[in-house]
Amino acid sequence: MAGRIRIGISGWRYAGWRGVFYPRKLAQARELDFASRAVQTVEINGSHYSLQSVKSYRAWRDATPAGFVFSVKGPRYLTHMLRFRDETAIPAISNFFASGVLALGDKLGPFLWQFPPNFSFRPEAFERFLELLPKDTAAAARLAQGHDTRVKEPWFEPGRKRALRHAIEIRHASFCTDEFVRLLRKHGAALVVSDSVAGWPYAEDLTSDFAYLRLHGSETLYGGSYKDEALDEWARRIECWAAGAQIGDARLISSAKARPRAGRDVFCYFDNDQKVRAPFDARRLMERLGLTPPVEKQIETSR
Numbered sequence: 001m002a003g004r005i006r007i008g009i010s011g012w013r014y015a016g017w018r019g020v021f022y023p024r025k026l027a028q029a030r031e032l033d034f035a036s037r038a039v040q041t042v043e044i045n046g047s048h049y050s051l052q053s054v055k056s057y058r059a060w061r062d063a064t065p066a067g068f069v070f071s072v073k074g075p076r077y078l079t080h081m082l083r084f085r086d087e088t089a090i091p092a093i094s095n096f097f098a099s100g101v102l103a104l105g106d107k108l109g110p111f112l113w114q115f116p117p118n119f120s121f122r123p124e125a126f127e128r129f130l131e132l133l134p135k136d137t138a139a140a141a142r143l144a145q146g147h148d149t150r151v152k153e154p155w156f157e158p159g160r161k162r163a164l165r166h167a168i169e170i171r172h173a174s175f176c177t178d179e180f181v182r183l184l185r186k187h188g189a190a191l192v193v194s195d196s197v198a199g200w201p202y203a204e205d206l207t208s209d210f211a212y213l214r215l216h217g218s219e220t221l222y223g224g225s226y227k228d229e230a231l232d233e234w235a236r237r238i239e240c241w242a243a244g245a246q247i248g249d250a251r252l253i254s255s256a257k258a259r260p261r262a263g264r265d266v267f268c269y270f271d272n273d274q275k276v277r278a279p280f281d282a283r284r285l286m287e288r289l290g291l292t293p294p295v296e297k298q299i300e301t302s303r
Contacts, residue, residue, distance in 0.1 A: 003210065003242045003263035006069055006109075007286045008041035009278045010214065010271040020276045036064040037293050039282045041071065043112060043269050047101070048073040054100025054155040061104050067294035069109040071167075071212075071267060072101055080116050084129040091148050093132055097140045098147035098154040110165040110212060110267060112192070117171040117200065123179050130187040133166045140164060167192050167212035167267075171200040181205050181254035191253075196221055204237075204250040206258035210265040211241045215281070217272035225277040226270075226284075234268070235288040242266050 012035040018024070021038075022031055035042060044060070046052055060070065075096050082089045101108065111133070134140035137158040144156030168184065169192035184191055184207035191207050194200055196216035215234070218224035226234070240247045244261035268285070270278035286292070 001263050003244070003265040005238055005242050005266045005268075005289055005291060006041040007268045007282050007289070007291060008039040008043070008270070009035065009273070009282055010043040010269045011045040011273065012042055014273055016274075017276050017279070021279045032060060033063045035279065036068050038279060039286070040291065040293055041069045041109060041267060041269070043071045043073055045073055047096070048076050048114070051075070051095060051099045051151065052101075054103050054153050057100040057103040061107050064107060065294040068107055070104055070107055071110045071112050071269070072108070074111055074113040079113055079119070083119060084125065084132070089132070091146060094143050094146035095148060095151050097134065098144035098151045098156050100153070100155040102137060102140060102144070102158060103155055105159055110167050110190070110210065112167050112169060112212070114169040115171060120172050120174040121177065121180055123183065126180070127183055130183060130189060133187070133189070134164055135188070136163050137161055165190065165208070165210055169194055169214065173201055176201050176203065176253045178254045178256065181207060181256065184208070202251060203253045204247065205253050206241065206246055206264065209261065210267065213238070213266070213268040215268065215270050215272065217274070217277075222272055223274035223277070224272055226272070226281050231281070231285050231288055234285060238266050238268060238289065
């Protein structure tokens with residue numbers, strides 16, 4: 001059985017989208033409500049920059065329709081600053097999981113861990129990071145109980161026990177080794193297929209039971225609409241991955257083949273938010289794949 005495909009956007013609160021993607025008179029507080037009825041999934045970016053509150057996670061959950069899914073971006077405090085170098089990473093990751101993210105409930109999708117361009121691959125250290133990541137909601141709740149006073153309203157109710165997914169985005173060429181791919185497969189983490197003009201590593205190795213794509217722009221970093229031919233090609237790749245197969249012309253790091261699967265879930269996020277291209281490109285790709293949002297709502301724009 002083919003996996004579930006979800007197409008969406010990275011973030012939703014951008015001043016430049018108002019009056020273009022969002023109707024002119026739409027209240028800012030209703031922007032997520034509107035966006036979640038235009039696409040199928042959204043990356044929460046605010047969690048990358050600071051600890052969010054359980055109040056915010058609950059509000060985001062309640063603003064979106066049934067069947068909608070969020071991915072949550074891990075804190076840059078962990079990936080860019082501490083870099084999981086020492087014991088201080090443990091309370092920091094506990095704080096993240098205690099901040100209220102589990103309150104998303106069934107709308108909680110993958111966690112995205114984005115590493116900076118100057119972060120190089122060190123196998124032992126990177127495996128320690130992968131070992132820290134909770135594999136299910138019960139493990140996340142246990143980890144959250146180690147939080148410190150920086151979390152003002154800790155929340156670590158696991159709800160229904162279910163598996164958690166983690167996606168890794170790399171930006172340094174030293175990760176392009178068989179050992180890195182082997183570690184991802186060992187721990188069930190997905191390698192992010194990261195398309196950009198920035199010169200970051202691009203690879204399509206399938207390392208988990210899901211695939212995760214980030215499309216950062218066709219002309220500049222975070223800018224430029226994807227042409228029809230490019231979207232046709234992304235649709236072809238996504239359909240192949242969802243069917244559990246690897247595309248014949250895949251750009252791979254490792255020569256070791258991925259384990260065959262009946263299907264893989266696919267999450268694809270447009271990050272070309274400059275000049276308001278992301279939501280429209282997401283809709284164009286959804287049309288190619290025959291997809292609709294969880295609840296349809298007319299998209300009024302003044303393009």
